[in-house]
Amino acid sequence: xxxxxxxxxxxxxxxxxxxxxxxxxxxxxxxxxxxxxxxxxxxxxxxxxxxxxxxxxxxxxxxxxxxxxxxxxxxxxxxxxxxxxxxxxxxxxxxxxxxxxxxxxxxxxxxxxxxxxxxxxxxxxxxxxxxxxxxxxxxxxxxxxxxxxxxxxxxxxxxxxxxxxxxxxxxxxxxxxxxxxxxxxxxxxxxxxxxxxxxxxxxxxxxxxxxxxxxxxxxxxxxxxxxxxxxxxxxxxxxxxxxxxxxxxxxxxxxxxxxxxxxxxxxxxxxxxxxxxxxxxxxxxxxxxxxxxxxxxxxxxxxxxxxxxxxxxxxxxxxxxxxxxxxxxxxxxxxxxxxxxxxx
Amino acid sequence: xxxxxxxxxxxxxxxxxxxxxxxxxxxxxxxxxxxxxxxxxxxxxxxxxxxxxxxxxxxxxxxxxxxxxxxxxxxxxxxxxxxxxxxxxxxxxxxxxxxxxxxxxxxxxxxxxxxxxxxxxxxxxxxxxxxxxxxxxxxxxxxxxxxxxxxxxxxxxxxxxxxxxxxxxxxxxxxxxxxxxxxxxxxxxxxxxxxxxxxxxxxxxxxxxxxxxxxxxxxxxxxxxxxxxxxxxxxxxxxxxxxxxxxxxxxxxxxxxxxxxxxxxxxxxxxxxxxxxxxxxxxxxxxxxxxxxxxxxxxxxxxxxxxxxxxxxxxxxxxxxxxxxxxxxxxxxxxxxxxxxxxxxxxxxxxxxxxxxxxxxxxxxxxxxxxxxxxxxxxxxxxxxxxxxxxxxxxxxxxxxxxxxxxxxxxxxxxxxxxxxxxxxxxxxxxxxxxxxxxxxxxxxxxxxxxxxxxxxxxxxxxxxxxxxxxxxxxxxxxxxxxxxxxxxxxxxx
Numbered sequence: 001x002x003x004x005x006x007x008x009x010x011x012x013x014x015x016x017x018x019x020x021x022x023x024x025x026x027x028x029x030x031x032x033x034x035x036x037x038x039x040x041x042x043x044x045x046x047x048x049x050x051x052x053x054x055x056x057x058x059x060x061x062x063x064x065x066x067x068x069x070x071x072x073x074x075x076x077x078x079x080x081x082x083x084x085x086x087x088x089x090x091x092x093x094x095x096x097x098x099x100x101x102x103x104x105x106x107x108x109x110x111x112x113x114x115x116x117x118x119x120x121x122x123x124x125x126x127x128x129x130x131x132x133x134x135x136x137x138x139x140x141x142x143x144x145x146x147x148x149x150x151x152x153x154x155x156x157x158x159x160x161x162x163x164x165x166x167x168x169x170x171x172x173x174x175x176x177x178x179x180x181x182x183x184x185x186x187x188x189x190x191x192x193x194x195x196x197x198x199x200x201x202x203x204x205x206x207x208x209x210x211x212x213x214x215x216x217x218x219x220x221x222x223x224x225x226x227x228x229x230x231x232x233x234x235x236x237x238x239x240x241x242x243x244x245x246x247x248x249x250x251x252x253x254x255x256x257x258x259x260x261x262x263x264x265x266x267x268x269x270x271x272x273x274x275x276x277x278x279x280x281x282x283x284x285x286x287x288x289x290x291x292x293x294x295x296x297x298x299x300x301x302x303x304x305x306x307x308x309x310x311x312x313x314x315x316x317x318x319x320x321x322x323x324x325x326x327x328x329x330x331x332x333x334x335x336x337x338x339x340x341x342x343x344x
Numbered sequence: 345x346x347x348x349x350x351x352x353x354x355x356x357x358x359x360x361x362x363x364x365x366x367x368x369x370x371x372x373x374x375x376x377x378x379x380x381x382x383x384x385x386x387x388x389x390x391x392x393x394x395x396x397x398x399x400x401x402x403x404x405x406x407x408x409x410x411x412x413x414x415x416x417x418x419x420x421x422x423x424x425x426x427x428x429x430x431x432x433x434x435x436x437x438x439x440x441x442x443x444x445x446x447x448x449x450x451x452x453x454x455x456x457x458x459x460x461x462x463x464x465x466x467x468x469x470x471x472x473x474x475x476x477x478x479x480x481x482x483x484x485x486x487x488x489x490x491x492x493x494x495x496x497x498x499x500x501x502x503x504x505x506x507x508x509x510x511x512x513x514x515x516x517x518x519x520x521x522x523x524x525x526x527x528x529x530x531x532x533x534x535x536x537x538x539x540x541x542x543x544x545x546x547x548x549x550x551x552x553x554x555x556x557x558x559x560x561x562x563x564x565x566x567x568x569x570x571x572x573x574x575x576x577x578x579x580x581x582x583x584x585x586x587x588x589x590x591x592x593x594x595x596x597x598x599x600x601x602x603x604x605x606x607x608x609x610x611x612x613x614x615x616x617x618x619x620x621x622x623x624x625x626x627x628x629x630x631x632x633x634x635x636x637x638x639x640x641x642x643x644x645x646x647x648x649x650x651x652x653x654x655x656x657x658x659x660x661x662x663x664x665x666x667x668x669x670x671x672x673x674x675x676x677x678x679x680x681x682x683x684x685x686x687x688x689x690x691x692x693x694x695x696x697x698x699x700x701x702x703x704x705x706x707x708x709x710x711x712x713x714x715x716x717x718x719x720x721x722x723x724x725x726x727x728x729x730x731x732x733x734x735x736x737x738x739x740x741x742x743x744x745x746x747x748x749x750x751x752x753x754x755x756x757x758x759x760x761x762x763x764x765x766x767x768x769x770x771x772x773x774x775x776x777x778x779x780x781x782x783x784x785x786x787x788x789x790x791x792x793x794x795x796x797x798x799x800x801x802x803x804x805x806x807x808x809x810x811x812x813x814x815x816x817x818x819x820x821x822x823x824x825x826x827x828x829x830x831x832x833x834x835x836x837x838x
Contacts, residue, residue, distance in 0.1 A: 014644050036749060037747075081643070106644075114640070114641050115644050117815075118817030121691035121692060121818070121819065122565075122642075122691050124837065126694070126724075127732060127734060127750055127837060128748075128750070145818060326739075326741075326745065
């Protein structure tokens, strides 16, 4: 499919990108250049270039980065690289200078592996961390040399039909490297996890954590990975061990006995319902259609309490916003991933 | 102050003359910095007239000059440019040169001052210097001066450097000898001393108590281009480390000089070279990585391996990349490694000095959730000359996440005027008799003594360390990363 480059900016020679960026900035003195990190998006196909450009433009007011949008078409017959430069700007307040971040877009025709490292390394703004969002379908297209340069690697394991293999490949490539793995499937349950954890903050409920016997999770089609990671989170944080698994259930063993977990697929939000049976307490967290809140009901003998908590967004730009704003390491994700791996 | 003089360029047909020297002299003239009584005389073998040479120079100056070419300024400058055809070994050519210089002195008031610029192959230096001396061109009239600028390489090892220095010493006194290293003419290289000694916040930290390591990098994206025959005999260690990088290391590591006179500064620099820990062959095997570029991809295009380059030996063992871990054995730098790397066909071009400070104590923040990074002061030599300081900063929000941010200073945007090219500054200094930014004989010879140990370990040993390959367009061989990793460190990203 031909590449629609109308939104990518000024076409330039790859060798002249630095020179063209300088021109871009010197042409207009009413702009301030803002860069705190390098943000590279690697994606496959021409449509993805356009979609990601739209996405990048949404962050200009909230995150200051040099954007490197690198697309590739491994099936292309010719072997060349096209390049564009552009600036994404916003006006922080009336009368102020525009604050702008630059965007370098590259499109690799043919196999990207041998050309990606140089194209990426050469365009990084020096001395700034690199966040790379891998949006390709096959991690095999990534040159291993690139992985070691990445400070934060963002990916969305829900986009992979069989995520176990690519996740394993990423973990294998990075080994014990300092790269922070940021799985948007994990980000999708950030508020849900926080909300569920809060339900056990009350001293009278804290002991119920050790009495969990059943967890039932309802997830949207294609979101099994998200549900599995949520289960992995319980398992890792509470020290459970998996010891039996069927198509839609898994049995863990904790200090106080077995915990049976059920996964059910149903149309709706990514995670539309979580039910935790913990002895005398039952906690139900529900994401109803058309709402941005979680309704949580804590049912215990003699009373029932309802909580309204913010729900996770399914919109990709909001998930990314959450991830870019965060920082820090995702230690718990790695533990949850290890526990969830049999379910993936 | 630059004084009136005649500048004689030996190697008038050479690439350096066309791309660097004449554009530099033209820009000095256009900016009004070249003394009004100054002539440029090109000395080369090929027969051509003044007019022909001027026309050739005009064409390349228009391309290479930092300020472009102004017709009026060029015409004024070109009227002071002459061509003198002669073989370098022909005594008669020097006799006629002397007469031409005398005539120009009389005509334009250059007062008998002469600046000879040797922009030729080092093999020609001895012969040219001998002819200059035979013709008496090195003897200035009372009240005048005769100086020589010598381009690197200053020899190929300690013995040849000493031989070259002897040739120079027979013709010119050390105070009239200007060994040029264009790196030192760059604005940021000159700024190193200002940054260190004119700011009270850095110097107290500039020692082993606070500095964890120093990294000096000179990276090129280009391959050997047309320099294959020269480069294949030289290699990165001789071509870059012995000269440019040792000079930068000296400016970074030296003690404050007593004053800013040339000898006071150079005394301190040479102390650093003397303090460089001499390596044993085992040290070389452990602490020096040599590499050669293989085929790869640059800017999306395939590029050939070094051994497939024009006029390069297909079995060449010449290094196009070197990474070294050095130690300056004095009180200030005890235990602080200096990592130096230089290479061709790397991912990105640039030169910088990065001083990495020790990490702050982690009692408050040193959890895995908020790892601390080290502060880094980076002096960028090229491109985009400037200084940046990396700090740790709290990410806005209710939780404590720490991320690095940097404060940046760019010469290009901060002062609103273009920095002069390195050659402009250095030629003016030579005209003024200020040798501060030029290498002194003992500096050069000491640097060669240090480098020779490494060269010998590579080329005169029965079991030399391996020559590591790296793909063009990357950041060098994996072994260079391992050199850092073994110390628990990483190369800085540029």
